[in-house]
Amino acid sequence: MAGAYVGCGHNGAVTSGADSAYFERLGATSFRATDHVGGAWDTATQHVAPALGLMVHAVEADLRSRRDDALVVGRLSFDILGTMPVDVVDIEVAVVRPGRTIELVEARLGHTGRDVVRLRAWLLRPGETSHLAGSAFAALPSPDQTPVWDGTSLWPGGFIGSVDVRRHLHEPGRGTYWVRSRVPLLAGEQVSPLAATAGLFDIANGMVVRADPQHVAFPNVDLTAHLFRAPAPGWVGFDTTVSFGAGGLGVTSTVLHDVDGPVGTMSQALTVRPVSAPSAPR
Known part of the structure; x- marks a missing residue:
């Protein structure tokens, strides 16, 4: 079990103790979730966002243990198979397609022997292409130019309460926003910027909603x-x-x-369900 930890979240706020992180390591492949991962649809279950970041951390650690060259992540594809309580989870990583310059790696996150999330990640050899770099995606107003928004005004749960949000809502279902966490991903361990960032990806489905989640459930399955x-x-x-x-x-x-600008794209498939209560059964 990891010892006490003192560190900083994304905004530099000081945190201390395992309970000030989203997860605490219990063993080589097992991790205890803390109350900071409490979900938005159901506060007794985990918001899957931090777990996705933890899986990326596990993939990167496995890569470092197997080879000393630096493949980089080109794609992260998560299938969300169900919900899980705020409890201990396990992660297993396996190479599906080995290669000298390209690998496909699979990570499986489970709870009490049941797979909850599966990740397939393409790892690619980096190269020097700075003379070709560029994107036509529009730039965002900076965080300092974006109004502060309190996500807990719409969503409950420890995860939403652990992040800072700045948001421009253009219309229901359309907006731009910035998010950073006040909580480290894993107590007592350094994680990469990619793993920390991936631990925020899944917040996207709840920041510029098209419909009131009190009346319509729209959880993402991937x-x-x-x-x-x-x-x-x-x-x-x-x-x-x-x-x-x-x-x-x-x-x-x-x-x-x-x-510094755009880094990639992301999509989430939703099941849209009018409901009489703010729940999202699977």
């Missing part, structure tokens, strides 16, 4: 991010559009940013 550069630490920017169809399906589409 999340896929494609990256064309590694994100810098700190604020994570989102340029998000939420679309609902007439047959119970939806998509949340996002361009991802850091303070």
